[in-house]
Amino acid sequence: GPAWVEEFPPLVHSSSILSGASPTSGRVRVLTPAAALGCSADTIILANLSSSSWDLRASKLPFLGDEERHSLDLLRPDGPIRDARHQLEHLLAAAPEVLVLDPSLDDASPAAAPIREWAAAHDPDDDAKVIHTEPKHPFSPRGLRQSDGTSLRNMLPSVRPPLNPSAISISMDSELQRDRERRQPSHADDDGYLAQASAQHLFSIDRADLTRRTPAGTKSPRLHNRWPVVGGFVAGGKRSPTIDPRPFSPHATGTEVSDSRHGHSTGAEQDIPVWSPSRLHYWLKCPRMGWLSNGLKAEEDELQAEDLDPRTHGELLHNVHHDLICQTLGFEIGTERPFGEGSSVSSVTLSGMSENEMMRTALESLDSRAPWLDRTDAVSTHRLMVLTGMNREEWNRWLTDPGPVPPSGRVGTIVRAESAVRHAAPVCLEWSMADFDEAGIEISIPTDIAGGEKLPPIRVRGFIDRVDILPMDEASQEWLDPDGDESIAPLRVHGSGWRPRRLVAIRDLKTSESKAAKIRHSDGLLDELQLALYARAWEIAHPGDLVVAAGISLFSHHTEHMLEMSTQYSTSHENLQLGTRTDITTSLHRFPDESPSPHSDHFRAWLAQRLAVALRVAAGATAGKVHPTPSPGVCGYCPVRNVCEVRMEAGF
Numbered sequence: 001g002p003a004w005v006e007e008f009p010p011l012v013h014s015s016s017i018l019s020g021a022s023p024t025s026g027r028v029r030v031l032t033p034a035a036a037l038g039c040s041a042d043t044i045i046l047a048n049l050s051s052s053s054w055d056l057r058a059s060k061l062p063f064l065g066d067e068e069r070h071s072l073d074l075l076r077p078d079g080p081i082r083d084a085r086h087q088l089e090h091l092l093a094a095a096p097e098v099l100v101l102d103p104s105l106d107d108a109s110p111a112a113a114p115i116r117e118w119a120a121a122h123d124p125d126d127d128a129k130v131i132h133t134e135p136k137h138p139f140s141p142r143g144l145r146q147s148d149g150t151s152l153r154n155m156l157p158s159v160r161p162p163l164n165p166s167a168i169s170i171s172m173d174s175e176l177q178r179d180r181e182r183r184q185p186s187h188a189d190d191d192g193y194l195a196q197a198s199a200q201h202l203f204s205i206d207r208a209d210l211t212r213r214t215p216a217g218t219k220s221p222r223l224h225n226r227w228p229v230v231g232g233f234v235a236g237g238k239r240s241p242t243i244d245p246r247p248f249s250p251h252a253t254g255t256e257v258s259d260s261r262h263g264h265s266t267g268a269e270q271d272i273p274v275w276s277p278s279r280l281h282y283w284l285k286c287p288r289m290g291w292l293s294n295g296l297k298a299e300e301d302e303l304q305a306e307d308l309d310p311r312t313h314g315e316l317l318h319n320v321h322h323d324l325i326c327q328t329l330g331f332e333i334g335t336e337r338p339f340g341e342g343s344s345v346s347s348v349t350l351s352g353m354s355e356n357e358m359m360r361t362a363l364e365s366l367d368s369r370a371p372w373l374d375r376t377d378a379v380s381t382h383r384l385m386v387l388t389g390m391n392r393e394e395w396n397r398w399l400t401d402p403g404p405v406p407p408s409g410r411v412g413t414i415v416r417a418e419s420a421v422r423h424a425a426p427v428c429l430e431w432s433m434a435d436f437d438e439a440g441i442e443i444s445i446p447t448d449i450a451g452g453e454k455l456p457p458i459r460v461r462g463f464i465d466r467v468d469i470l471p472m473d474e475a476s477q478e479w480l481d482p483d484g485d486e487s488i489a490p491l492r493v494h495g496s497g498w499r500p501r502r503l504v505a506i507r508d509l510k511t512s513e514s515k516a517a518k519i520r521h522s523d524g525l526l527d528e529l530q531l532a533l534y535a536r537a538w539e540i541a542h543p544g545d546l547v548v549a550a551g552i553s554l555f556s557h558h559t560e561h562m563l564e565m566s567t568q569y570s571t572s573h574e575n576l577q578l579g580t581r582t583d584i585t586t587s588l589h590r591f592p593d594e595s596p597s598p599h600s601d602h603f604r605a606w607l608a609q610r611l612a613v614a615l616r617v618a619a620g621a622t623a624g625k626v627h628p629t630p631s632p633g634v635c636g637y638c639p640v641r642n643v644c645e646v647r648m649e650a651g652f
């Protein structure tokens, strides 16, 4: 770490090297390991050797995807460490005396990999001489500033004036924020939920609060006297469920210099003509994160993983899924299949193909989309086994005679999962909202549905992974009601007299190795916004269509298509295989102007609530609300966490 600065001056002072004996400008040169290649010296001091200082991770290169990199064998992830080993060997041989300042006495700064390797070979018992330096006064500019800072914190005058008086309190930001978090209300009123006035003191919610079961003796949110509600601890120590109260608008503290750092000043107003669901989600999770990463583009450089990037892996599986459907049902990715009255083949499973034949189609797609699988390096061989369940020999044998084979591996689970959705008819994959309106689809909600709030509309652009038409009847023969309305479906269908021409399910495809399908699905429904935005955008672009189901399809060890479904549709079509059905929103959602005995469809009420949250998030960004809302689950994955003083550490 920076402590090497403290060690450097005593070493230089004790050096026997004469000054001025060379025509070069000085006897001491400070060089990086790469710049020192080819140089020799009387003494070499290797300093600042921690793994964070000698960063050996390979950064991504623009315009070159992981697949190209793998297939062309370019920019190997182990490239920097191989170079570093070479540089270290050179430095060790370039002087009769080489001093290596080992930073590993400090557990927080382990030595960089080449140093660890060298130490393991030459000092296996770790008994190298420890150089003790205990300077009475700090040497480095940083040390001097630090000692001034300590003096100020202890209410003592500093030796030098602060560079920026407004910055003195930055070091207290985290403590102040933690203190405010501790004061967040957490105990419910007698009616089982936090008092209405508590909302302004909230900074964060636990995503588990959105899906909790209602404790015994407490009314569920849908049947409660007031709606929406925020859960809290009730008698017995259980927590009641929460209807997403975001975006949060915490109060300013009244300390101008601190408030101005935390989004309570002017100047950060955003003008975002078109939103994407992922951008909205960033702002929803934490406005500061949305602003820094999407507004100011202050994210850290992406680094290469040694294995395949998880996004590349996910994209590959999604494409195999798409190819399987498109090739079987005869349409192109991104286009809408004409399907409705009189259409014959509705789904892959009902096309007459056996599972083994479907597996052949899926493997042909995999082979064409991932030619790098043919390479024999460890990453490709491992991925081949994960994706197909085949080793290299079996794969090569299949390539020479590509016939039907039993489903196995991740690709096999995609094939098998299609049987569980046999009665849903896919009509579009990767549908682009820009196909309907280049400027994005305008999403708005009426004031009564937004709880009396007038929310400005937003324009949204993005891609819907998969759209299925659902049968009107249990025999799955009728797909279109010719007498249905040809106008855009109202958000509140109940009591409107509006009748759909087609019924639709929206699916968002996700890949995860760690999350269970049900948890990922409930996150998609209650924590994220894309499902609701996709559903409404499809309805707006397809007058007469009514979305009655939406959910996450998770590609993992097992692929599972989950669907949250309108109860009315689900109970009247209970024998159809449309995916794993859930009724998570049944006890949670109603329209804000409804009484505690609502008659509306909970699925449509969920849709309206998620859209209202999306519009509020966008309105907050427009108004320049860029305050931080730290929580362990969000800060842990925040791309700007290293520049955020109030971040929460995981497990906090």
Ligand code: SF4
Pocket (backbone or CB within 6 Å): 285, 286, 287, 288, 289, 628, 629, 630, 631, 634, 635, 638, 639, 640, 641, 644, 645, 646, 647, 648
């Ligand atoms: S670290 Fe946490 S509080 Fe800071 S910007 Fe990221 S999510 Fe927000």
